[in-house]
Amino acid sequence: MAKIRVYELARELGLANKELLALLEKEGFSVRSHSSTLEEEDAALVRKQVLAERKQEQEAAKAKPAPSAPAKPAEPAKEKPSAPAVTAKPEKPVAQAPDAEPAKDSQAGQGGEQADEAEGEQKELHLKAPITVRDLAEALQKKPNELIGMLMTMNIFAAINQVLDVELVEKICEKHGVKFVRERRDKARDRDNSGQQTFENKAVSSNVSRRKVGRPPVVVFMGHVDHGKTSLQDYIRNTRVTAGEAGGITQHIGASVAKVGDQSITFLDTPGHAAFTAMRARGANATDVAVLVVAATEGVMPQTIEAINHAKAANVPIIVAMNKMDLPGADPEKVYIGLQQNGITPEDWGGDTAVIPVSAVTGQGVEDLLERILLEAEMLELKADPDANFEGLVIEAQMETGMGPTASVIVQNGTLRVGDSLICGQCYGRVKALLDTYGKRVSKAGPSTPVKIMGLSAVPEAGDIIRSCGSEKEAKELAEAEISRSREGSLQVERRITFDNLNDWFGT
Numbered sequence: 316m317a318k319i320r321v322y323e324l325a326r327e328l329g330l331a332n333k334e335l336l337a338l339l340e341k342e343g344f345s346v347r348s349h350s351s352t353l354e355e356e357d358a359a360l361v362r363k364q365v366l367a368e369r370k371q372e373q374e375a376a377k378a379k380p381a382p383s384a385p386a387k388p389a390e391p392a393k394e395k396p397s398a399p400a401v402t403a404k405p406e407k408p409v410a411q412a413p414d415a416e417p418a419k420d421s422q423a424g425q426g427g428e429q430a431d432e433a434e435g436e437q438k439e440l441h442l443k444a445p446i447t448v449r450d451l452a453e454a455l456q457k458k459p460n461e462l463i464g465m466l467m468t469m470n471i472f473a474a475i476n477q478v479l480d481v482e483l484v485e486k487i488c489e490k491h492g493v494k495f496v497r498e499r500r501d502k503a504r505d506r507d508n509s510g511q512q513t514f515e516n517k518a519v520s521s522n523v524s525r526r527k528v529g530r531p532p533v534v535v536f537m538g539h540v541d542h543g544k545t546s547l548q549d550y551i552r553n554t555r556v557t558a559g560e561a562g563g564i565t566q567h568i569g570a571s572v573a574k575v576g577d578q579s580i581t582f583l584d585t586p587g588h589a590a591f592t593a594m595r596a597r598g599a600n601a602t603d604v605a606v607l608v609v610a611a612t613e614g615v616m617p618q619t620i621e622a623i624n625h626a627k628a629a630n631v632p633i634i635v636a637m638n639k640m641d642l643p644g645a646d647p648e649k650v651y652i653g654l655q656q657n658g659i660t661p662e663d664w665g666g667d668t669a670v671i672p673v674s675a676v677t678g679q680g681v682e683d684l685l686e687r688i689l690l691e692a693e694m695l696e697l698k699a700d701p702d703a704n705f706e707g708l709v710i711e712a713q714m715e716t717g718m719g720p721t722a723s724v725i726v727q728n729g730t731l732r733v734g735d736s737l738i739c740g741q742c743y744g745r746v747k748a749l750l751d752t753y754g755k756r757v758s759k760a761g762p763s764t765p766v767k768i769m770g771l772s773a774v775p776e777a778g779d780i781i782r783s784c785g786s787e788k789e790a791k792e793l794a795e796a797e798i799s800r801s802r803e804g805s806l807q808v809e810r811r812i813t814f815d816n817l818n819d820w821f822g823t
Contacts (some may be wrong), residue, residue, distance in 0.1 A: 738793045746769070
């Protein structure tokens with residue numbers, strides 16, 4: 316008997332995949348995802364139910380304006396005789412007076428509680444970093460050896476002149492009933508004479524969307540060596556990227572954009588497991604979908620398992636591209652077994668992971684792979700705010716002859732424009748030029764667009780977050796503050812206690 320996929324039925328009925336999945340679960344159908352299948356009889360029942368519900372909604376919509384028509388003449392008829400509001404006027408203040416009084420009482424009660432809370436508030440201790448044991452002891456009005464003894468009870472051995480971590484200072488202050496407030500050395504961050512928001516507030520406001528719109532998915536290809544990651548990307552690039560470009564030599568900026576109909580997909584040019592792990596270690600997730608390339612001739616290999624673990628840790632949906640299907644030694648069953656053994660169940664075996672047979676040589680299955688990527692992106696509901704402050708992720712950075720420090724970035728939110736001031740860790744600068752994947756100069760780049768930036772003061776690291784800033788001066792101050800913080804961290808080196816330096820530890 317014929318079967319139909321859930322997402323195909325949703326497209327036929329004009330419903331979102333999530334809406335149809337919720338309806339099927341409500342009716343008792345056992346479906347796991349939008350890729351699950353339904354018998355034709357079950358699909359017919361769902362069609363009837365959806366059509367019946369739509370008819371009821373249409374009838375209800377038609378019935379709603381009917382009672383509102385006679386209600387209109389009835390309202391002025393009642394209002395006219397009740398127009399003399401002379402009797403109603405004395406009633407209103409009488410009714411409002413008792414309501415207003417308890418409100419005032421409640422406000423007074425709340426004010427009393429707030430006053431009690433204000434009295435019980437912790438005292439604030441303002442200190443500038445770096446904070447040594449001696450500085451903290453003086454601020455807490457304690458002897459240094461007492462504070463060192465307290466640190467020892469916390470399994471921390473610190474000398475009198477050793478710099479303490481901010482989190483540790485907060486814990487110590489809490490134990491003494493004091494609230495620690497770290498004072499910034501760069502007053503420009505706290506000051507805003509120009510009426511603009513500070514950099515930190517800008518970073519927060521950039522996440523508050525004013526106009527969320529859909530954005531293209533960012534896809535990464537991962538897999539074992541020689542399984543065809545680069546070949547598959549080259550095929551997509553040759554057919555989808557450089558087509559129609561005059562003298563289309565793709566500029567290597569770590570990413571490329573493919574057109575599928577009227578939609579786009581951004582591909583990261585195989586950053587490798589090390590780069591992928593480095594990005595994830597910094598809390599940055601540049602990708603929306605991971606394509607796991609597995610050679611049908613070899614099956615799952617050690618680096619394939621490593622790629623699976625990276626994708627799962629990053630909570631990125633996986634699509635398996637079973638490559639080299641044009642070769643005589645291709646064995647799909649071997650690939651399925653290897654995936655199943657590593658926690659990935661293919662759809663053909665009742666799981667949720669799509670396995671697409673492809674060939675980077677003949678182009679077999681490439682169209683199906685691209686369509687499946689767009690389907691996953693539709694399920695993820697990827698959106699960004701092009702009007703927000705720019706925020707992006709560095710995927711590659713290097714020093715180039717004739718260009719100076721350059722950084723290839725993926726725009727994650729907002730729009731990057733030529734002339735914008737930027738801050739990226741310990742680097743800052745002003746955008747002198749933007750290059751797209753073809754090496755052409757562009758004036759701006761929107762969400763999910765890969766672009767190369769020229770005009771930075773130094774070479775940032777892959778995985779660094781890059782943001783727009785109010786001015787180049789402000790960006791420079793923030794970069795210098797970041798440099799000073801990193802120096803403070805380098806001063807926090809553990810020292811071992813010996814008989815020679817025991818007196819130094821206790822400040823005697």
